[in-house]
Amino acid sequence: MSDEKSSTELTSGHPEKFTDPGMPEHRQRRADVEPAASKRAERQVAALFGISVIGTIGSMVAYFAIRPDGTTAGTRLSNLTLGLGIAFALLGIGLAAVHWAKAIMSDHEVVEERHEQRSPDDVREAAVQKLDDGIADSGIARRGVLKGAALSALALFPLTIAVPLVSSVGGDWNVSKFRHTRWEKGMRLATDPTGRPIRAADVTMGNVFHVIPDVSEEERESHEWITEKAKAVVLLVRMDPRDLKEAPDREGWSYDGIVAYSKICTHVGCPVALYEQQTHHLLCPCHQSTFDVADGAKVVFGPAHRPLPQLPIEIDDEGYLVAQSDFHEPVGPSYWERLK
Structure with a gap:
């Protein structure tokens, strides 16, 4: 029996026990x-x-x-x-x-041998x-x-x-300021970052503009401008007016197919700036939240829970696009006073 076992081990090449090689020589x-x-x-x-x-x-x-x-x-x-x-x-x-x-x-x-836990x-x-x-x-x-x-x-x-x-203790903890942005009635829409006001005639079909409020050069050089700009950035798109699905409470917020929505994703605040002209979808590059610009920027895919806030716009006497008012809801991601 032992001879058969030894023969099997030699044939298979898998011995029952390996020789302990020991520790290498210490250098x-x-x-x-x-x-x-x-x-x-x-x-x-x-x-x-x-x-x-x-x-x-x-x-x-x-x-x-x-x-x-x-x-x-x-x-x-x-x-x-x-x-x-x-x-x-x-x-x-x-x-x-x-x-x-x-x-x-x-x-x-x-080398330590294994032993009981205690x-x-x-x-x-x-x-x-x-x-x-x-x-x-x-x-x-x-x-x-x-x-x-x-x-x-x-x-x-x-x-x-x-x-x-x-050092941050005692700083500005007033979160209510995030409910409002720099936009106000009659303020012109300007290109980001040049600050050039935008005429409605300059926005052709399928065009996309990155927009900021048209403020003075002095304000743009101020310390507060970065914070205000971060809240107020807007994406402007023109499409066929027949493709727009406007809710009854938002009638008149667009102009001849031109709509403006906040660029700040309602998930975690990344910039939503990838526009698909054929589907009218806006894509957030961070977590792939997708918004339908033709239908109130509603969420069609991804982790975001709320549509992008819309900026009501119109034109002034000189043909420039202007805001009708500030956003009607807080921009950006959810925070503790929101259910979503």
């Missing part, structure tokens, strides 16, 4: 055998923690000294400098921890002792420079998150 690192290399690695780790400290300080300087000034360039510069500071603060800590573990801490291979008391005491030995082996107790650098980096890094959060 000493330069830092383990050369005191100078160990000291150099310690200085490198300390320098990386120092980079983290500099990054934290830099992010604080950027947060307070380089504030958004209301312009696109100013906002971009503020975000860039703040982001770089936080990146160096985190990167320094991460690289220092990795280099410390690879170059300074013990790298001896250890270890005996003597084993638990031995585990605690190993942790103590590991701490001692890391050299943190006798490496004052490393300990100071690590503690400084770890202690200062939370400031990159805490300071912006704390």
